[in-house]
Amino acid sequence: MAERERKIARPYGGVFVARTQVLDSSQVGRAMTRIAHEVVERNHGIEDVILIGLQTGGVALADRIAEELKRIENADVAVGSLDVALYRDDIGLRPVLPEAVTNIPGDITDKIVVLVDDVLYTGRTIRAALDALNDFGRPRAVQLAVMVDRGHRELPIRPDYVGKNLPTRRDELVNVTVDGVELGEMFKDHLDEGADQ
Amino acid sequence: MSRTEEATGIDRLANPGDSRVLIVNGDIVDPNDRRRADIAVSGGLVVEVGENLDTEGAEHVIDAAGCVVSTGFVDLRTCVGEPGDEQIETVESAGRGAVLGGFTTVLAMPSTTPTIDNASSVRDMLRLAERSLCRIRPVGAVTKGRNGNELAEMAEMAGLGVTMFCDDEVTIADSGVLRRAMEYAGGIGATLAQHCVDPSLAAGAIMHEGEWSSRLGMQGSPAAAEEIAIVRDLTLARLTGTSLHIQHVSTAGGVEAIRRAKADGLEVTCHVAPYHFTSTDADCASFDPSFRVEPPLRSAADVAAVKAGLADGTIDAIASDHTPRAPEDKEAPFDQAPPGMLGLETTLALAVTELDMSIEQIVEKLSWRPAQIARLGDVHSGVVAAGRVADLVVIDVDHEWTISGAAMASNSRNCPYDGRTVKGRVRHTLVGGKLVVADQQVVG
Amino acid sequence: MSADFGRHLLALNEIGVDGIKEILSMTDRFVEINERPIPKVPALRGKTVCTMFFEDSTRTKLSFEAAAKRLSADTMSMSVSSSSVKKGESVRDTIETIQAMGIDAFVVRHKSSGVPWQIANWVDDHVSILNGGDGWHSHPTQGLLDSYTLCQARDGEAGENPSLDGVHVGLIGDIKHSRVARSDVEAFTALGAKVTLIGPPTLMPPSVVGWSMDGSTVDISHDLDSLLPELDVVALLRIQRERMGQALIPSIGEYVETFGLNRNRMSLVRPDAIITHPGPMNRGVEVSVDVLDGHPGTVVLRQVTNGVAVRMAVLFLLLGSGVVS
Numbered sequence: 001m002a003e004r005e006r007k008i009a010r011p012y013g014g015v016f017v018a019r020t021q022v023l024d025s026s027q028v029g030r031a032m033t034r035i036a037h038e039v040v041e042r043n044h045g046i047e048d049v050i051l052i053g054l055q056t057g058g059v060a061l062a063d064r065i066a067e068e069l070k071r072i073e074n075a076d077v078a079v080g081s082l083d084v085a086l087y088r089d090d091i092g093l094r095p096v097l098p099e100a101v102t103n104i105p106g107d108i109t110d111k112i113v114v115l116v117d118d119v120l121y122t123g124r125t126i127r128a129a130l131d132a133l134n135d136f137g138r139p140r141a142v143q144l145a146v147m148v149d150r151g152h153r154e155l156p157i158r159p160d161y162v163g164k165n166l167p168t169r170r171d172e173l174v175n176v177t178v179d180g181v182e183l184g185e186m187f188k189d190h191l192d193e194g195a196d197q
Numbered sequence: 198m199s200r201t202e203e204a205t206g207i208d209r210l211a212n213p214g215d216s217r218v219l220i221v222n223g224d225i226v227d228p229n230d231r232r233r234a235d236i237a238v239s240g241g242l243v244v245e246v247g248e249n250l251d252t253e254g255a256e257h258v259i260d261a262a263g264c265v266v267s268t269g270f271v272d273l274r275t276c277v278g279e280p281g282d283e284q285i286e287t288v289e290s291a292g293r294g295a296v297l298g299g300f301t302t303v304l305a306m307p308s309t310t311p312t313i314d315n316a317s318s319v320r321d322m323l324r325l326a327e328r329s330l331c332r333i334r335p336v337g338a339v340t341k342g343r344n345g346n347e348l349a350e351m352a353e354m355a356g357l358g359v360t361m362f363c364d365d366e367v368t369i370a371d372s373g374v375l376r377r378a379m380e381y382a383g384g385i386g387a388t389l390a391q392h393c394v395d396p397s398l399a400a401g402a403i404m405h406e407g408e409w410s411s412r413l414g415m416q417g418s419p420a421a422a423e424e425i426a427i428v429r430d431l432t433l434a435r436l437t438g439t440s441l442h443i444q445h446v447s448t449a450g451g452v453e454a455i456r457r458a459k460a461d462g463l464e465v466t467c468h469v470a471p472y473h474f475t476s477t478d479a480d481c482a483s484f485d486p487s488f489r490v491e492p493p494l495r496s497a498a499d500v501a502a503v504k505a506g507l508a509d510g511t512i513d514a515i516a517s518d519h520t521p522r523a524p525e526d527k528e529a530p531f532d533q534a535p536p537g538m539l540g541l542e543t544t545l546a547l548a549v550t551e552l553d554m555s556i557e558q559i560v561e562k563l564s565w566r567p568a569q570i571a572r573l574g575d576v577h578s579g580v581v582a583a584g585r586v587a588d589l590v591v592i593d594v595d596h597e598w599t600i601s602g603a604a605m606a607s608n609s610r611n612c613p614y615d616g617r618t619v620k621g622r623v624r625h626t627l628v629g630g631k632l633v634v635a636d637q638q639v640v641g
Numbered sequence: 642m643s644a645d646f647g648r649h650l651l652a653l654n655e656i657g658v659d660g661i662k663e664i665l666s667m668t669d670r671f672v673e674i675n676e677r678p679i680p681k682v683p684a685l686r687g688k689t690v691c692t693m694f695f696e697d698s699t700r701t702k703l704s705f706e707a708a709a710k711r712l713s714a715d716t717m718s719m720s721v722s723s724s725s726v727k728k729g730e731s732v733r734d735t736i737e738t739i740q741a742m743g744i745d746a747f748v749v750r751h752k753s754s755g756v757p758w759q760i761a762n763w764v765d766d767h768v769s770i771l772n773g774g775d776g777w778h779s780h781p782t783q784g785l786l787d788s789y790t791l792c793q794a795r796d797g798e799a800g801e802n803p804s805l806d807g808v809h810v811g812l813i814g815d816i817k818h819s820r821v822a823r824s825d826v827e828a829f830t831a832l833g834a835k836v837t838l839i840g841p842p843t844l845m846p847p848s849v850v851g852w853s854m855d856g857s858t859v860d861i862s863h864d865l866d867s868l869l870p871e872l873d874v875v876a877l878l879r880i881q882r883e884r885m886g887q888a889l890i891p892s893i894g895e896y897v898e899t900f901g902l903n904r905n906r907m908s909l910v911r912p913d914a915i916i917t918h919p920g921p922m923n924r925g926v927e928v929s930v931d932v933l934d935g936h937p938g939t940v941v942l943r944q945v946t947n948g949v950a951v952r953m954a955v956l957f958l959l960l961g962s963g964v965v966s
Contacts, residue, residue, distance in 0.1 A: 098666035411846035414777030484755030530753030
């Protein structure tokens with residue numbers, strides 16, 4: 001769960017207006033490929049590696065990294081999804097989406113879990129994800145892959161794999177898809193216009 | 198069997214008004230007509246009715262311009278609490294509520310502790326009644342302890358001035374007992390009143406049986422429970438050739454049965470309670486226990502039938518059915534709350550607001566018709582004329598106000614109409630020539 | 642799809658079709674959580690849920706308590722046998738006293754219809770009331786868990802737009818005195834199912850007008866055998882022996898003969914039909930010993946399991962995910 005979600009759900013709903021495109025789709029693709037190589041290198045292969053995308057922005061990225069890993073290592077890696085809404089410290093301030101499912105592939109005990117998210121910001125989502133993982137088992141290691149690290153950490157959390165370090169202001173918003181990364185702002189009062197900008 | 202009310206003082210207040218009071222510029226409504234005239238009151242009686250009466254020397258001059266003046270209202274069914282339930286109502290608090298609502302005489306139900314079912318309990322009640330601002334006439338029980346089996350000593354009670362007998366909310370189920378009671382009451386010239394419900398059909402009932410009882414999951418009392426009891430009672434009235442008063446008719450079938458009986462020449466009368474033309478069983482969906490009444494709130498079709506019965510004269514009178522209940526009962530679960538709601542202060546307003554009837558028709562059903570049913574005789578004839586007892590009300594028909602349970606005189610608060618805006622209010626009330634309500638405030 | 646929840650869950654018709662669907666969709670998530678090695682999330686940490694059962698019940702109370710605990714809420718419970726209600730303390734006094742200990746939600750069961758509504762008027766603004774069954778009137782979480790179980794049996798889960806379109810449910814037994822029947826009818830019809838109430842006339846309510854939120858017809862039948870082959874869902878209700886004392890049925894034996902799901906009648910049930918029962922079952926009355934065990938569509942225990950997940954969804958929606966004010 002990250003910035004993308006805030007865009008569609010009350011009370012954060014509004015219209016995201018992009019100011020600059022930071023990465024295009026091919027750059028995102030290359031970043032994913034690089035992260036996949038780093039995962040292989042760091043873990044000496046992909047045995048025991050499980051990718052878990054965080055709902056909702058990390059899920060597609062985890063799938064994408066899994067494809068890259070398959071190409072590199074010619075083996076399937078387990079991919080799952082995790083929704084941390086019920087573990088958040090700001091529960092009640094964020095919406096919980098019924099469609100954001102949690103699907104942990106098999107037992108994670110003694111596995112290497114790579115959490116995948118779109119944007120790393122305060123670190124609170126990752127804190128919640130670490131708590132949630134505890135309820136599924138005891139991994140040998142947990143690593144973190146993010147497409148964008150935008151700074152402003154509020155907890156001692158550091159990513160292992162980063163697509164792009166992107167300095168931002170707090171009032172800005174980063175929008176990550178497999179098609180690219182945009183930096184912009186959220187305008188609530190543009191709701192009625194509904195333009196896709 | 199003679200009546201000796203003068204001797205017992207049943208219709209004398211402790212302190213009759215001696216001062217001269219003038220009511221000027223009002224529209225007098227009585228059984229004869231409606232006319233603009235002034236009324237002079239002195240020594241407890243109306244002393245003069247005419248135009249431009251001399252106001253000199255009057256202690257009070259009441260300007261009734263724009264208002265209707267009539268004889269006081271007579272309530273055919275009031276529970277005054279005393280004796281036995283002083284914490285929910287006393288003769289004083291009931292009396293204040295009565296005169297604020299325009300009732301100068303109330304018929305006090307015998308459902309007290311102890312039951313008013315013999316001469317000595319009637320005497321006790323008469324003594325209590327002296328503390329009230331309104332006239333309180335005890336209704337005697339028909340059977341001892343309202344047990345439905347043994348006749349109470351009705352003749353002795355009648356000797357003390359009791360003119361109406363009723364077992365209140367307990368139907369006399371045994372037809373043989375009821376037949377003898379009707380014959381006996383007829384013999385002493387008293388009115389027998391019945392609460393009509395078939396107890397076995399209504400067993401365990403909390404509300405009217407129908408769509409809403411089914412939705413709300415409550416045991417219902419079918420309209421048939423009332424209709425069967427009314428038809429049986431009418432049949433017995435025909436058999437015994439005596440008169441009968443049916444309390445708070447609430448069903449379309451009941452109204453129709455009474456209509457046919459009247460057409461057949463039976464000497465039957467009936468009254469309706471305000472909530473039976475104001476509310477329906479759908480109101481029980483609020484689960485406010487104040488909406489639990491007996492007979493229960495009926496369907497919209499029954500409400501329409503009751504209104505039609507009032508309009509065509511099938512229903513003779515409107516009675517408050519004033520039933521105070523303890524505050525904690527208002528917070529009991531709906532099915533455990535005892536039935537009944539307050540009524541004395543809201544009856545006129547609900548009638549004016551809810552009924553498509555003229556003020557003349559409404560006053561008839563609140564004043565002289567119930568007086569006839571209760572056999573009040575000359576004490577209360579409805580006629581405003583010199584020499585008559587000065588029990589008078591001044592009604593502001595168009596006055597809009599908001600009902601407030603907390604502002605009521607009653608010691609209880611079981612009024613579900615709290616906050617409702619209504620029309621029509623008693624402005625002044627005189628009982629026995631004494632001004633007891635002035636400008637909507639008790640002054641007595 | 643996002644219904645506007647108030648503070649309370651008193652009856653299903655107060656949350657509407659959208660509210661029902663939102664709860665069922667959310668239930669999918671909690672079903673998954675209950676399958677985890679550690680079936681517990683910290684969503685309601687610091688909240689306190691108090692079950693107030695003025696009428697005996699074991700499974701509903703346990704189910705609500707399990708739901709609250711799996712959301713990490715603290716739970717307290719009061720049952721009438723251990724309380725001062727028996728000593729004459731009023732419901733209001735009891736509620737206000739316990740509320741003063743710092744309660745976020747009361748789960749209320751009472752033998753009188755409407756008590757949860759009365760309590761909702763008395764509690765502070767931040768306190769939620771969940772109806773755990775009032776009189777013969779309403780049992781909203783049972784209606785929800787029953788419809789969730791039917792969605793699950795048909796589609797595997799409730800999904801984003803739960804529906805029972807085209808499903809014919811026969812509710813069999815004592816309809817008149819059943820709060821389960823009333824809430825089931827509300828929930829099933831809201832999801833598009835056709836409902837037929839089946840039982841002897843003396844156990845039928847005087848009217849079923851208003852039982853469905855959308856005004857859709859609810860049929861009544863006294864002939865179980867001719868309907869059984871048509872039913873997609875055979876929903877059995879409990880028969881209470883006290884109804885016999887009230888002379889509403891001549892004998893239990895006669896009821897079993899005409900409406901009991903015995904071995905003979907089982908042959909009329911479609912092989913793919915789903916059979917539900919809200920429990921506790923009177924084996925040998927509404928259902929005879931062992932006929933359910935052999936039927937693949939029996940979901941009685943699934944109902945119990947889903948009950949916890951549905952109640953987690955309800956507690957979470959009422960206490961955990963409010964929109965910022």
